[in-house]
Amino acid sequence: MDETAPALLERCTIPDSTELQEHTLSTDRAILVGDRCRIDYGLAGAEVVVAEFCRVNGSVSAAGDVRIGSWTEVGGDVRTEEDAYLGEGVRIAGRLSVAGDLDIGDNVKIEQGFEARGWIQIRNPLPVIVYLMLYLMAMLRFEHEDEVERFVAEVLGSDEGAMEHPLVIPPGAIFDMERLEVPGEMGIGSNCRLHGNVRGRVVEIGENTTLFGSVRATERVVIGPGTVIHGTIASRGTIEVGPGARVLGDLDGRTIEVHEQALVEGTMRAPEGLRIRRETWWSDDHGS
Structure with a gap:
């Protein structure tokens, strides 16, 4: 595996025009959260990816996909305009609303119910950390923008424009009030x-x-x-x-x-x- 890819996740990057408004960290870019983080407010972005063993004490919303890693807890609602991928043991204190398809792992608990307008598949999705590594390696290896866009769209199902300069919260970070x-x-x-x-x-x-x-x-x-x-x-x-x-x-x-x-x-x-x-x-x- 390319050693530069994990290094990119070690630096916290908050892109231009990001705001913390009404207990929600909001950006028009994708949000990538490393494992074992604690975030005491909600997340709103073009796409939201939260790795394993995290705690998000607020709602998560995305214009694109939402991916939540195994054994992560969300203290509010989860809303996505596209697809959702929930790993094993995920806990959602609020309601899950999915405009597209839902991949859901074992032992997932959604306290206030869910709605999915597309296909529902009960299986453990691709681990979030693997997804992040694939994405970062793709960004590093491709020389031409059209290759990056095609890879992200076909393999990762993401919008390259939003992922170009994502908001990155590295593993072990604490974002509270x-x-x-x-x-x-x-x-x-x-x-x-x-x-x-x-x-x-x-x-x-x-x-x-x-x-x-x-x-x-x-x-x-x-x-x-x-x-x-x-x-x-x-x-x-x-x-x-x-x-x-x-x-x-x-x-x-x-x-x-x-x-x-x-x-x-x-x-x-x-x-x-x-x-x-x-x-x-x-x-x-x-x-x-």
Whole structure:
């Protein structure tokens, strides 16, 4: 198996324009959730794929397919405009509504009943982790976009456009009402609106994003132009703040680099150096 494919699942990726609205993490892209995650709100995307042994304390809805891995629990409803695949031992506290076909494994419990307009097959579907590996390997190996689109449509039954830049939550992540915590790297896109304290080894946030919470990373934090952070930023390594960004709290890092057009309303602490950078620094280092 291609070793790069599992590596892609280790980085948390939140695509552009993602929002946490009314206890639901919402995006127009696909959502891929690794195994053994805990998510204390709902998920809404173009397609939703949740791996084994997860807990989602909210509803799951998708314009495309929904795949839920074995022994995963969903605390709300599950709704899909296409097909649904439920692995062995899945528990759904609400109602299951499927506009297309339903593949359902053994020992599945749906507390408020279900509706499926297409075929119903009682069998254990392809394990979600295998599905994810096939998808990622396909993206890495095909050179031409038409090959990728054909493979995804025929073999995986997914829309390539929505899967091109999916929202990825890596294995072992905790997303609750207080924190968005991952064991490795987290990349948050531009024009997002999120709530919670972000925790990771490396945290990079794009342009014009609003975060109602703090940011803490063991190695590095990068805050893009025009982004607003309603909290403190701390890192054992470096902190970089781009032009037009606002930090409504302190900066606490080993080294800090702040663009001259950024605004930091708290105290800046950097035992190994604080630098106020000029206009060309950000574009030279970050390409924007």
